[in-house]
Amino acid sequence: MGSTWLISGSPGCGKTTWILNTIKNHQGACGYLRLAEQAESDHEQLAVSQIDYTFLKDQIPHLEDFSDCRETSISQHKDFLTLIELSQSQSPESLGTIGIDSYAKNRLESLKLQPDRHLHFGRDSELPNNDTLVFNKLESWRLNLASSVWDPQSLNTFWFELVNGAYGDVYRAKALMNLPDGQSIFFNWIVSQKGSQFLPLKTVSPPNGRPERPSGIVIQGKGLDCITIQSTINLCLLNDALLEMHQMPLRDRQPEVLHAS
Amino acid sequence: MKHAVISCLHANLAALKAVLNDIDQNGISDITCLGDLVGYGPQPNEVVDLVRERAITSCQGCWDEDIIEGLNACECSYPSQLAEKRGHLAHEWTAEQLTDINKDFLASLPTSIRRDRILFVHGSPNSQHEYLLPDMNAFAALERVEKAGADTLFCGHTHQPYVRELKNGSIRVRLQNTSNHNAEDKEINLPMRKIVNAGSVGEPRHGSTNATYVIHDDVTGEVEIKEVAYDIGLTCQAIIDAGLPRIFAWRLSHGFEFAEQAEDASHVCER
Numbered sequence: 167m168g169s170t171w172l173i174s175g176s177p178g179c180g181k182t183t184w185i186l187n188t189i190k191n192h193q194g195a196c197g198y199l200r201l202a203e204q205a206e207s208d209h210e211q212l213a214v215s216q217i218d219y220t221f222l223k224d225q226i227p228h229l230e231d232f233s234d235c236r237e238t239s240i241s242q243h244k245d246f247l248t249l250i251e252l253s254q255s256q257s258p259e260s261l262g263t264i265g266i267d268s269y270a271k272n273r274l275e276s277l278k279l280q281p282d283r284h285l286h287f288g289r290d291s292e293l294p295n296n297d298t299l300v301f302n303k304l305e306s307w308r309l310n311l312a313s314s315v316w317d318p319q320s321l322n323t324f325w326f327e328l329v330n331g332a333y334g335d336v337y338r339a340k341a342l343m344n345l346p347d348g349q350s351i352f353f354n355w356i357v358s359q360k361g362s363q364f365l366p367l368k369t370v371s372p373p374n375g376r377p378e379r380p381s382g383i384v385i386q387g388k389g390l391d392c393i394t395i396q397s398t399i400n401l402c403l404l405n406d407a408l409l410e411m412h413q414m415p416l417r418d419r420q421p422e423v424l425h426a427s
Numbered sequence: 428m429k430h431a432v433i434s435c436l437h438a439n440l441a442a443l444k445a446v447l448n449d450i451d452q453n454g455i456s457d458i459t460c461l462g463d464l465v466g467y468g469p470q471p472n473e474v475v476d477l478v479r480e481r482a483i484t485s486c487q488g489c490w491d492e493d494i495i496e497g498l499n500a501c502e503c504s505y506p507s508q509l510a511e512k513r514g515h516l517a518h519e520w521t522a523e524q525l526t527d528i529n530k531d532f533l534a535s536l537p538t539s540i541r542r543d544r545i546l547f548v549h550g551s552p553n554s555q556h557e558y559l560l561p562d563m564n565a566f567a568a569l570e571r572v573e574k575a576g577a578d579t580l581f582c583g584h585t586h587q588p589y590v591r592e593l594k595n596g597s598i599r600v601r602l603q604n605t606s607n608h609n610a611e612d613k614e615i616n617l618p619m620r621k622i623v624n625a626g627s628v629g630e631p632r633h634g635s636t637n638a639t640y641v642i643h644d645d646v647t648g649e650v651e652i653k654e655v656a657y658d659i660g661l662t663c664q665a666i667i668d669a670g671l672p673r674i675f676a677w678r679l680s681h682g683f684e685f686a687e688q689a690e691d692a693s694h695v696c697e698r
Contacts, residue, residue: 319507332677394673401512408508 168246175287178356194245199232203267224367320402334390341383346412373413434461434583438468439629445657461583462488462549469665487536488549510686546577588626
């Protein structure tokens with residue numbers, strides 16, 4: 167029988183990074199599931215889960231996805247570690263004896279997952295004591311960017327404007343963005359931390375048209391100008407002709423070193 | 428005698444008024460403008476009207492040229508697809524707003540103005556679109572000034588004010604005569620040349636939101652870079668009222684240029 171740990175904390179406290187490091191240091195196989203408190207809509211939860219899972223899966227290719235309720239026999243192995251990430255703004259103590267939001271509790275029950283450890287950022291000393299914000303009643307906006315490819319320089323400008331408040335008070339932004347050279351970049355930003363995190367995924371698609379992998383953006387904040395965010399993103403995405411213009415010289419140059427996603 | 432040089436007004440009336448007021452307070456009546464009267468900003472007619480009213484001697488900038496001749500700069504002028512699309516939008520809006528009289532005025536502007544050994548241009552003597560950046564290769568910079576037959580070259584376009592003195596310039600040439608197999612060495616020593624960039628009145632890019640211009644004393648050669656604060660809120664509100672993208676107001680109010688500089692800013696568009 168493996169172990170199941172529940173890792174909870176406010177958005178941006180470093181749950182995904184801690185989970186990534188834990189999985190990297192774990193000897194056996196691992197499974198991952200992301201849950202959210204009720205405040206996040208199902209669509210939003212799905213978008214964030216997809217970004218986080220794609221990033222973790224890229225870093226740890228053998229990672230098992232538990233989001234689709236699969237009952238895998240592998241999780242019964244002694245060394246198997248299931249890590250459940252729970253985005254939870256409230257402290258466990260304020261949520262009664264179970265320590266988690268009832269929505270998340272029901273999800274765990276429906277998935278037949280019973281955590282044998284619950285670690286919460288800001289409470290448990292095993293976790294880093296990162297400076298986080300209390301996210302209450304924030305607006306949230308998301309966009310599925312599957313098969314979209316960005317003009318790299320435009321992406322730089324858009325992200326700079328986004329996190330510097332050009333489209334409202336952004337508290338948190340997370341994204342996976344495709345570039346024409348086949349790279350996918352994981353973007354992570356929170357207002358309380360200095361600078362953005364930009365991590366290229368290890369998996370690079372061949373520069374041959376539009377990549378088939380998850381891509382999207384989730385933004386949380388106040389007074390978000392969602393219409394302008396959307397229209398600016400539209401101005402940054404490459405059409406087929408421009409994408410081909412970017413990719414053609416790459417195909418001619420290094421076709422053998424690129425790995426299929 | 429002291430004279431003032433202004434550049435890159437970019438249809439920013441509040442900034443232009445503040446700069447002209449500062450020039451007046453310095454008791455200077457001789458003003459030269461290095462172009463880009465319009466583009467991105469919300470008051471193209473008001474700015475051109477004021478330049479005409481004050482009879483400010485001007486040369487034509489890249490935006491002035493494009494408004495008259497149609498958008499014909501190649502895409503390399505823009506650093507990104509986003510900047511290009513925003514630039515096109517600003518271009519179409521400006522072209523639609525400008526009166527025929529003001530378009531004729533912009534069309535009548537020369538690409539350079541010469542006063543003895545002083546040359547005034549928008550970008551470089553080669554092109555309104557070429558950037559003479561402060562860290563440009565010294566030989567190339569010297570070549571631009573020397574070829575133009577100038578001791579002092581005034582330019583704008585980069586939106587970053589600077590004074591660059593090119594001293595101890597020398598060119599050594601070895602000429603090989605194939606008929607008699609003799610080699611002849613020649614050394615040309617150049618006197619000091621100066622490049623003065625006036626920065627920008629309407630769209631600063633020097634780390635502050637203040638407008639910049641320069642005062643030059645043509646007797647002593649002394650150059651003073653001036654910074655002038657102005658009511659940015661007025662221009663930002665005018666941008667929004669005009670229906671231009673709000674992002675222009677945001678960028679202006681934070682001291683970010685409307686479009687970033689191209690990666691290879693020294694690139695010359697060969698249209």
